[in-house]
Amino acid sequence: MSYPSGHPQQYNPQQPAPQQYNPQQAAPQQYNPQQAAPQQYNPQPAPQQYSQQQPAPQQYEPQQPAPQQQHGRSSRMSDSNLRLVWVYPDLLSTYGDRGNALVVERRARQRGLGVQRIDVRSDQAVPTSGDIYLIGGGEDRPQRLAAERLRNDSGLVRAAENGAIIFAVCAGYQILGREFINDLGEREAGLGLLDVWTTRGEGARCVGDVLAEVDPRLGLPQLTGFENHQGVTHLGQGVSPFANVQVGRGNGTGDGTEGAWRDTVFGTYLHGPVMARNPAVADMLIKLALDVNALPPADTTWYDALRAERIAATRQPA
Amino acid sequence: MPGTDSEATAAREASLPTRAKLAVTAGRVAAALSQKAGRGSGSVIGGKVALKLDPDLLATLAEHLDVVLVSATNGKTTTTRLIAEALRAAGPVVSNALGANMPAGITAALAGGSDAKFGVIEVDEKYLAGVARDTRPKAIALLNLSRDQLDRAAETRMMAEKWREGLKDTDAVIIANADDPLVTWAASSCRKVVWVAAGQAWKEDAWSCPSCGGVMQRPGDDWFCQDCGFRRPQPHWALQGTHVIDPQRGAWPIQLQLPGRANLANATSSAAVAAVFGVAPQVALQRMQSVTAVAGRYDVVSYQGRDVRLLLAKNPAGWLETFSLIDGPPAPVILSVNAMDADGTDTSWLWDVDYERLSGHPIFVMGQRKLDLAVRLEVAGLQFQVVDSLDQAVQMAPPGRIEAIANYTAFQQLRKAVAN
Numbered sequence: 001m002s003y004p005s006g007h008p009q010q011y012n013p014q015q016p017a018p019q020q021y022n023p024q025q026a027a028p029q030q031y032n033p034q035q036a037a038p039q040q041y042n043p044q045p046a047p048q049q050y051s052q053q054q055p056a057p058q059q060y061e062p063q064q065p066a067p068q069q070q071h072g073r074s075s076r077m078s079d080s081n082l083r084l085v086w087v088y089p090d091l092l093s094t095y096g097d098r099g100n101a102l103v104v105e106r107r108a109r110q111r112g113l114g115v116q117r118i119d120v121r122s123d124q125a126v127p128t129s130g131d132i133y134l135i136g137g138g139e140d141r142p143q144r145l146a147a148e149r150l151r152n153d154s155g156l157v158r159a160a161e162n163g164a165i166i167f168a169v170c171a172g173y174q175i176l177g178r179e180f181i182n183d184l185g186e187r188e189a190g191l192g193l194l195d196v197w198t199t200r201g202e203g204a205r206c207v208g209d210v211l212a213e214v215d216p217r218l219g220l221p222q223l224t225g226f227e228n229h230q231g232v233t234h235l236g237q238g239v240s241p242f243a244n245v246q247v248g249r250g251n252g253t254g255d256g257t258e259g260a261w262r263d264t265v266f267g268t269y270l271h272g273p274v275m276a277r278n279p280a281v282a283d284m285l286i287k288l289a290l291d292v293n294a295l296p297p298a299d300t301t302w303y304d305a306l307r308a309e310r311i312a313a314t315r316q317p318a
Numbered sequence: 319m320p321g322t323d324s325e326a327t328a329a330r331e332a333s334l335p336t337r338a339k340l341a342v343t344a345g346r347v348a349a350a351l352s353q354k355a356g357r358g359s360g361s362v363i364g365g366k367v368a369l370k371l372d373p374d375l376l377a378t379l380a381e382h383l384d385v386v387l388v389s390a391t392n393g394k395t396t397t398t399r400l401i402a403e404a405l406r407a408a409g410p411v412v413s414n415a416l417g418a419n420m421p422a423g424i425t426a427a428l429a430g431g432s433d434a435k436f437g438v439i440e441v442d443e444k445y446l447a448g449v450a451r452d453t454r455p456k457a458i459a460l461l462n463l464s465r466d467q468l469d470r471a472a473e474t475r476m477m478a479e480k481w482r483e484g485l486k487d488t489d490a491v492i493i494a495n496a497d498d499p500l501v502t503w504a505a506s507s508c509r510k511v512v513w514v515a516a517g518q519a520w521k522e523d524a525w526s527c528p529s530c531g532g533v534m535q536r537p538g539d540d541w542f543c544q545d546c547g548f549r550r551p552q553p554h555w556a557l558q559g560t561h562v563i564d565p566q567r568g569a570w571p572i573q574l575q576l577p578g579r580a581n582l583a584n585a586t587s588s589a590a591v592a593a594v595f596g597v598a599p600q601v602a603l604q605r606m607q608s609v610t611a612v613a614g615r616y617d618v619v620s621y622q623g624r625d626v627r628l629l630l631a632k633n634p635a636g637w638l639e640t641f642s643l644i645d646g647p648p649a650p651v652i653l654s655v656n657a658m659d660a661d662g663t664d665t666s667w668l669w670d671v672d673y674e675r676l677s678g679h680p681i682f683v684m685g686q687r688k689l690d691l692a693v694r695l696e697v698a699g700l701q702f703q704v705v706d707s708l709d710q711a712v713q714m715a716p717p718g719r720i721e722a723i724a725n726y727t728a729f730q731q732l733r734k735a736v737a738n
Contacts, residue, residue, distance in 0.1 A: 090525035090526060091525070093522065094465060094474075094523075096664075096666030096670050098669050099666070099669030099697070102669065106696075106697045122526075139473040141475065141526075141531060142526055142531075207469055226664045226666060228664065271666045272664075272666055273666055276690075276693050276697070302689065302693045302696045303693055306692070
């Protein structure tokens, strides 16, 4: 111990003068380009941290995984694995929308499907061969950065042209549209995958629980979720509303619409996350990926209990 | 307003300007009335009344104190306690020890009266710049910033930006966590910064460079932006294992009664703060040993013949640190989550928490939003039991000390339950 053990008063903390941070001075020699190289997108190994989520013995899951031959593989699926791409978690994963990826993966595995989860950071190329692409919500600046990088990358647009399934939430939903207002107050081009455009709402931010009826053509039960956005999204001719709100603001246009969809591309404002509150939405994406009309049943006990509670609470706010 | 009636207090109050004196008295009356009405200690309402009568009261009260401000998303209450203990080595301390951390609560605490030399003040993140302006602190400790209650709070990076703007002209020495890019961004416009390598387990809010938006590279403990060169500053102080490394490379053992890596980090930052006031690390660290439970957090209580440790975790970063300090399997774990206004009413954040880490523990879930937790745990592939009360959970729990982890109001309810 080299420290003087004298009187506290004698201790002089100023010896190493507090330095102002200076990026020029800040030890550039430690910079190591080998370490720093952005990792190449590697489709082979799924992210390690999720490998422990392999179904363990389940107290609450009476169903056995269904035999795989029960449903046909569509030509859409590249191999025996469902390729689940989570787009830009470094920018768009602020509001728990990671849960959507976890729920889709879980419900696919419960049907005996292999799942390859591919998390694509915003300095990596978006693969074009995914089956399902999920995009989450994020803060204003990351949203602009994500839009810039997705426009430059073009992987997601090409995947969409190949018929990939895309499901986006909040900021991600706005990015799928033609344009939105960015953090600098400027109009920012989106990807044009949905015929919608987003302006900045003049009124109070839309925050709170939402209850909505989904477009009947999608055959989904009542939608429950939580919205938190300032943007107001206007729908063009090329899309249909994903749902119509009973409680909440949805697209914020005052006409009761919530989200938008066409073919296999979906956008919503709902967090919760939306798949945790509505596992039927996750199942719908899996069915689209497999090109089947039905899936073997998978337990929904806890989802059902949560849905009942949230729907009741949203109808009669405390 | 709570306070002692010591002569020193009387003398101090006598020296206050008339307006401030009136404000302090009115605040005390309001606090007493509120307390009588059974609405808590009344310190916040007292502070509100006093500030209304004299908007400069906080500045007036702080004038005679050497002030330290402590702000962060997590750990500010505990760190405030640790710093207060450390500085008592050099003189009497006044502090908002119970966590009333907005201007009214802070005013109440300072008006509580003492012949204090130091004011050690926990400040809510949103109010830091204003309180720093009013109290003209000698030091400001910035521990960490991460997502927290996004349904009602500002975005995380905006908070860093707010700190950066609000603190850039301060004369205070900033003690800042060099391992948190957002804190580093906030502090790096200040004149005097003491960098502390205090560590940060949660990294999910700083993958994007706070300066230019580039993708952050984070090899090992280091971090830097390839696009603009913003990078981790060279720390003056560091937490290394269970030792504080001081600027002279002296290594001082940390012996806390508080568990977990996060508290070792808090102690390291506290030692760096104490040094600014001339208290040597060995003295500071020794005094920190006396801190046990802070506002009930980490308290091990006996309940129905069982040992239950009460742990507070309010947001994903907090849960992550908490998981790292609990007893390993098969220690039973109780999780309780509410979604009242004080907790944030959106529970989506549960999905940012790696509950997978609880694999192997018998798990019991309760609280207002136990069903959200149930779905979260089901998707994590964990086994669990949903219960209605602490009573029920404790009765069902297998032997061993029980770790009870709860978010804000759920934690208060747990404390109440075990107190009865």
